[in-house]
Amino acid sequence: MAGIHASGWIVISFILSVVLFGRLRTQESIETELFTWFSVGNLNIPFAFLVDHLSIIMMMVITGVGGLIHIYSIGYMHGDEGFNRFFAYLNLFVFFMLMLVMADNYVLMFVGWEGVGLCSYLLIGFWFKNQDYNKAANKAFIMNRIGDLAMLIGLFMLFQYFGSLRYEEVFSTAATWVPDTQTITIITLLLFIGACGKSAQIPLYTWLPDAMAGPTPVSALIHAATMVTAGIYMIVRSNVLYALAPFTLDIVMVVGLATAIFAATIGLKQNDIKKVLAYSTVSQLGLMFFALGLGAYQAGFFHLITHAFFKALLFLAAGSVIHGLSGEQDIRKMGGIRNKMKITHAVFLIGTLAIAALPPFSGFFSKDSILLAAYERSPLLWALGMGASLVTVFYMFRLYFVVFYGEGRMTDHVKSHIHESPGVITFPLIALGVLAIIGGAINLPHLIHGNTALDHFLENILHLPETEANAATEIGLIVTSVILILAVIFIVRNKYISKQQVPETDAELKGFGKILNAKYYVDELYDNMIAKPLHRLSTAFSKNIESLIDGIVDGSGVLLNYFSGQMKVIQNGYIGYYLFAMALGVGGILILILM
Numbered sequence: 318m319a320g321i322h323a324s325g326w327i328v329i330s331f332i333l334s335v336v337l338f339g340r341l342r343t344q345e346s347i348e349t350e351l352f353t354w355f356s357v358g359n360l361n362i363p364f365a366f367l368v369d370h371l372s373i374i375m376m377m378v379i380t381g382v383g384g385l386i387h388i389y390s391i392g393y394m395h396g397d398e399g400f401n402r403f404f405a406y407l408n409l410f411v412f413f414m415l416m417l418v419m420a421d422n423y424v425l426m427f428v429g430w431e432g433v434g435l436c437s438y439l440l441i442g443f444w445f446k447n448q449d450y451n452k453a454a455n456k457a458f459i460m461n462r463i464g465d466l467a468m469l470i471g472l473f474m475l476f477q478y479f480g481s482l483r484y485e486e487v488f489s490t491a492a493t494w495v496p497d498t499q500t501i502t503i504i505t506l507l508l509f510i511g512a513c514g515k516s517a518q519i520p521l522y523t524w525l526p527d528a529m530a531g532p533t534p535v536s537a538l539i540h541a542a543t544m545v546t547a548g549i550y551m552i553v554r555s556n557v558l559y560a561l562a563p564f565t566l567d568i569v570m571v572v573g574l575a576t577a578i579f580a581a582t583i584g585l586k587q588n589d590i591k592k593v594l595a596y597s598t599v600s601q602l603g604l605m606f607f608a609l610g611l612g613a614y615q616a617g618f619f620h621l622i623t624h625a626f627f628k629a630l631l632f633l634a635a636g637s638v639i640h641g642l643s644g645e646q647d648i649r650k651m652g653g654i655r656n657k658m659k660i661t662h663a664v665f666l667i668g669t670l671a672i673a674a675l676p677p678f679s680g681f682f683s684k685d686s687i688l689l690a691a692y693e694r695s696p697l698l699w700a701l702g703m704g705a706s707l708v709t710v711f712y713m714f715r716l717y718f719v720v721f722y723g724e725g726r727m728t729d730h731v732k733s734h735i736h737e738s739p740g741v742i743t744f745p746l747i748a749l750g751v752l753a754i755i756g757g758a759i760n761l762p763h764l765i766h767g768n769t770a771l772d773h774f775l776e777n778i779l780h781l782p783e784t785e786a787n788a789a790t791e792i793g794l795i796v797t798s799v800i801l802i803l804a805v806i807f808i809v810r811n812k813y814i815s816k817q818q819v820p821e822t823d824a825e826l827k828g829f830g831k832i833l834n835a836k837y838y839v840d841e842l843y844d845n846m847i848a849k850p851l852h853r854l855s856t857a858f859s860k861n862i863e864s865l866i867d868g869i870v871d872g873s874g875v876l877l878n879y880f881s882g883q884m885k886v887i888q889n890g891y892i893g894y895y896l897f898a899m900a901l902g903v904g905g906i907l908i909l910i911l912m
Contacts, residue, residue: 320391323404327387327411331380338373345369345777348421359480367421367484371618371778374771375418375550378622382542382629383411385745389633390534392741393640397532403443407538410436414543418550422483423472426551430468430515433544434461440535441528453530460524464514471507474500488557495561505558505565509572512548517599518606519576523840526595533636536591540598541629549605549621553779556614560780570610574701577603579837581708585715586833588820589646590635593716597672598628600709604687607702613690614779615772619760620683622771626756627671627680630749634665637738637746638720643731648719649820650728655721657735660743662721664750669717671753673710673802676795679756685795686762692794703798710805718813719820726819764791 337347346369354364368376387407394403413432420426434457442454472482478496479487495501512518517525525545529536539545552559552569559566580599587593601624608617639646641658655662671678674685684706692699725732737743761767812818826834835841887898 319401319404320387320394323408324384324387324391326408327380327384330411330415331377331384334373334376334380337368338377341368341370341373350421354425360476360482362422362424362482364425365421366419368419369778370774371550371554372418374618374622374774375546376415378546378625379411379414379418379542382625382749383414383538385748386534386538386542386629386633389537389636389742389745390532392739393534393636394532399443403440403532406436406439406443407534410440410538410543414547417547421485423475423487424482427468427472430511430547430551431465433547434458434465434515437461437528437539437544440539441531443531443535447530450530453524453527456527457524460521461514464511464521467507467514468511471504471511474504474507478504484554491557491561498562501558502562502564505555505562506568508551508555508558509565509569512551512606513572514548515551516545516548516602516606517576518548518572518603519579522576522580522599523836523843525599526592526836529589529591529595533591533632533639536595537629537632537636540595540632541625545598545602546621546625549602549609549617552606552609553614553618556779559609560612566610566612568610569606570698573603573606573608573610574698574705575603576600577607577705578701578708579603581705581712583833583836584712585708586820586826586830587712588648588834590638590648590651590716590720591632591646593648593712594628594631594635597631597709597713600705601628601672604684604702604705608687608690611687611690611694611698612780613687615760615775616683616686616690618775618779619686619771620680622759623671623679623683623753623756626749626752627668627678630664630746630753631668631672633742633746633749634661634668637661637742638665640738640742641735642727643734645727645731648716649822650726650731651720652723652727652819653721653725654735658737660737660746664746665717665721667750667753669713671756672713673806674706675799675802677754677757679753682757682760682762685798686760688798689791689794692790699794703801706798707801707805710802711809714806714809715813715820718809722814723817723819762791764788 340347346367348365348367350363350365352364354362356362387404390403390407394400397403410433413429413436415429417426417429417433420429438454438458441457442451444450445454475487476482478500479490481487481490510521514521525540528539531539559569577600580596580603584593584596584600587596601620605617605620605624608614608620638651638654638658638661641654641661642651645651667678671680674680676682688699688702688706691702727735738746760769760771762769821830823834832838
């Protein structure tokens with residue numbers, strides 16, 4: 318009953334969001350101020366919501382994809398002892414994400430920002446009896462606090478220089494006056510560090526793959542529709558400020574591109590089905606930041622939407638595979654299940670084609686818009702972005718072929734129990750599969766006689782760059798990318814179907830492949846350079862400095878107790894003694910005055 322109740326409210330929220338979308342087609346925004354939250358000096362923060370063309374799209378994505386994940390969870394979490402608690406956390410997650418995107422000021426947005434961080438901690442560590450899962454939850458929570466601290470400092474500086482934290486006031490002031498370039502650069506960099514934490518960019522990305530410790534619906538919700546999109550949304554919302562800080566945009570572009578390539582290469586040698594998808598998410602988020610750094614805010618935001626469709630589909634389809642294989646997640650122990658799980662196989666293929674960016678799937682249109690923006694800046698940037706995309710094609714089709722084709726490598730017991738998931742699981746998969754196919758229609762380019770509807774819908778909020786590429790150039794780029802993608806698919810198919818190769822065991826890995834499987838040893842590097850030294854330092858403080866402080870505090874109590882014990886003997890009850898003491902005191906005061 319809890320699952321139906323929780324899912325119903327999200328579906329209702331989606332319906333209401335669609336109704337609001339209809340209203341916003343004829344007006345720019347809907348603003349509601351409930352009350353003054355707090356007022357201190359010049360700082361006045363209302364508890365107010367702003368639903369405009371940007372936030373309404375986020376609301377529909379969050380409630381639409383989130384609603385399907387809720388329905389899926391009814392079947393996936395059936396029989397779990399924490400079933401009711403799971404849906405309470407899931408609803409709270411969506412609530413805070415909606416608060417984040419509906420807020421009309423940075424402070425209320427930060428409440429939602431911290432709220433999704435809290436919910437991610439609760440959901441990643443949902444099966445808290447497993448200590449490894451608790452460690453993964455702690456890692457996500459702590460790493461996000463690093464980014465959040467930087468963001469908080471950025472908000473302090475934003476208020477100091479602009480005198481407000483409401484979007485409308487900050488952006489209108491920035492349009493006519495800004496502090497010096499160095500100050501606005503520092504502010505935007507601090508906000509970007511916060512975005513790196515939430516949206517898993519170098520160097521704060523290592524928490525996201527470990528977030529796979531949570532149930533699969535949690536992975537889908539975090540990676541597709543909610544938490545990791547928060548950083549993208551915040552920068553897109555703040556595009557007025559970032560337009561004034563070209564150096565920061567260059568940093569965003571470099572970090573995004575580096576993350577896209579770095580995470581994609583790690584995905585080549587991962588063998589946990591959810592870990593492959595996790596590094597895929599980090600890489601795709603990197604492409605979104607790459608677009609933002611190029612100033613192509615609409616392209617990055619477009620990819621955020623299509624990514625929500627196909628990544629939620631891929632995660633939930635992976636969960637269906639895990640469900641059908643009795644909990645198995647190692648792709649080396651899978652294979653040949655396409656005929657036994659036909660619906661799951663079909664939707665997984667759709668998701669793979671979408672993320673590979675083959676036409677006419679949704680990922681093609683959004684990724685093409687990013688690569689076109691990169692080409693307009695520099696052909697080299699296009700080549701690097703295309704390289705990251707081709708690596709994505711390789712590991713995603715590797716995953717698809719190894720899981721669904723070839724001989725079954727699971728145990729006889731698992732093989733005898735392979736089954737398609739029930740309707741409550743397959744229905745959301747089919748719905749997301751449809752969205753992954755047609756999702757690109759929301760922003761069809763002029764090249765195919767589209768009207769770039771999303772660009773026009775957001776034109777009053779975003780500063781869109783002038784498009785310089787002509788039709789011939791765009792067609793050339795598209796044809797080149799499609800040929801390269803098909804060539805990579807052919808190579809992968811030849812390796813894992815024709816030659817029937819199976820991913821190596823960890824012991825067989827050598828050279829660079831071993832480094833990729835170990836994720837470039839970044840976790841070990843952080844552990845040895847940051848975690849262990851801090852632990853040793855805290856231990857030293859605990860044994861020495863803290864013991865000294867404890868000694869001072871405890872000694873003060875002992876000393877005070879001793880003196881009070883000595884002082885109490887003068888309270889003996891004799892009036893004559895008290896009169897004599899008073900006379901001595903008065904005499905002392907008189908002598909002091911005379912002196």
